[in-house]
Amino acid sequence: MNLFQGKPKKHPDFEVTWDEEADDILRKSGNYTLEQIHNDFELDPLNRAVKVDPDLPYFVTPVLDRRYSVIWQLSEGAEKKIAKVSAVVPLRFAGVAEGLTLKQRVKTAVQRASNGRVALDF
């Protein structure tokens, strides 16, 4: 973290909210990691984002050199788009897992990372 860098930039079109459970997962790796992931994600939530499923408003965005993935829900607010973060997992979701869709992989990974405390509504 650069102390002289000033406030981290945020994407002007997005309002980002972080679920408590998502932050709890991150705190296991320390608040420093949490801040880095917040900053990286809030800079541009749609940067290299992939839709979890064509019919769902959920996205997976790789952050921190693609070491983590942020799972979040997109909705339209009055002035800005809203990105509601549900969980962060230490995976890239690259490649194809045998017999599993991305939706299933994300759901399983989130359950593991949060010890079952986060249940995604899909």
Add this chain to the structure above:
Amino acid sequence: MAKNSVHVLFVHGVGRHSQLSSLLGAYQALRSDLRSTEVPHPADDLLNKRWQLEEFNQVGPPPYLKLTTLYPEEPGPLNAYIYEANYAELSGVIRENQPLDITYLFIGFDLAVNVARQRLNRAWSAGALSLLRDTQIAAVVQRLSEVFVAATVPILGIPSLLLRNYTKGFVSNFVRFFEDIATFAMDGQSEKLLAEHFKKNVSNIISSKQFTASPNHTDGDTLVIIAHSLGTVVTHNYLIGQWQNGGPQVPQKLLTFGSPIGLVCWMWLFLDFQRMTFDASGRRTGDEYFAWTPVPAPTSPLQKVQWINVVNHLDPIATVFPTSYASLAMQEPALVQALDGKAVLHHYIRTGGLLSVGAAHNDYFVDRRTFCDIVSRVAGLAPDADPPPPERSPGTHWQDALLHLRLLWWLSWLLGIGALYGYFRLLTDSFPESRRFAYMIPYIFPPLTIAFLGFFQKLFFGRPTKRTREEVLGAVYWLDMHSFPYKLRRLVTRIPIVTPLFALLLSRSPKVVIRIGRLLLGFIPTFFAMFLPLIFLAPPGQGLTSTVFSFVADHPVGTGALIILFALYTTAFAACQFVGCWREVLVKVGVPANR
């Protein structure tokens, strides 16, 4: 990558010699930022919380770390075993039993280069025009070998002895590096010891209870070898052996970094083969420099391997080599069938700038964004499916290298000139400045300084070796500035009284006296070159020798300072010449930036 387990064997180059050093070094580099002075933080863990350490087996053999994935549904292996083969440690044991003399090692190498270079020049003159580029490279290699010969004066000679409290770390690394190379390349028995040790390590991994083998690499565990520096040469040798024997123990993936394979293969072709043409027919001249035996091309189908080679900016050991060097005996069309991607895949990284040249060879793991990503992918610790982070292009890499080498040449030259000026300032305090500069002129040309030091080292110690016999030495040219001192020495030693007199002296003297005598002898030309300007201070009728000795007697502390400054000057000029030759080789080879 198979779903079962991946087994990653790290093969050491020259360097630290404690057991587990590369194993823990690689593991720690992936899990924390080794350059950070803070206690490691989870934010720096490239494996995140995806992998957990399940077992640390220090017994082996070989010792290993077992990592297990916490996300078994994700693509990739379930377990990762990390092993190490400590080549340098074993080599150290071998050399402890039989130490080498580095001065003779360098001179022997220089002599062999002389012989091979002149042989190549003759072939080119006889019409082998395709050898033009190799003859040009050979000329630069000759000057490079002379740098090593000359550098033994300040690095191993009297100056180093006087400053041993400050230089012993550097000197021991310098010596150790070349001893290790000689052990594997020139000492046939030791090469076999190391090769067998390596083979046994791989065999132990494959036959261990944790390894699920499968014929044809289809659905069993994955074997990955990640080798650094000289470890890459040992691994290359292993791969050739496995291909040759149709052996099943070929790794599916091979990552080499900081690898001198390009340099070593070229040197082998240059020193031991006629017209740079690999010949596995079994014919030997008996004067080969390397201890290796050329093996013919394998006849059975080869096990496929994915070979990635990584080169760091300004790493003096690392080479990019043509795919044909993967097996010198094979025709390229057949060889590429055995390589995933039909070639050795080269990647370029940059961990530092202009002054990183001393550290570049050992700093690969510092590059967490690109190099650690490559390691993680090759080792199956990160998914290999999404696009890798952007890399340096070969053009940018070589362009930067050529520019930085030019700057380094000037920097080391200026450092040498600074030391030289300090030296002359101290020695000729009473001289007017213009006169002092006039005396400095003969000393300011690095090639001249190195040629002077090299000339006398060769003259004093350039005896025929077991690899370059008297007859071979007799055939090199008089009219060649690099081989002239050898011829002169040969002529002098043929004077009837000289050789018996030396033999008598050596047989009657204790070893320590011989050693000190040799150091003093090697230092005499430097000593006189150092004090040559004093000739202009000598009173009428007094010679240089008596002026020098009276100066030394009158200024003992000042003489010490002079030796330090002169050693700094010669070392800086050796570095300058080394960097100049390195750059020239890149230009002659025709790296992309130069095209």
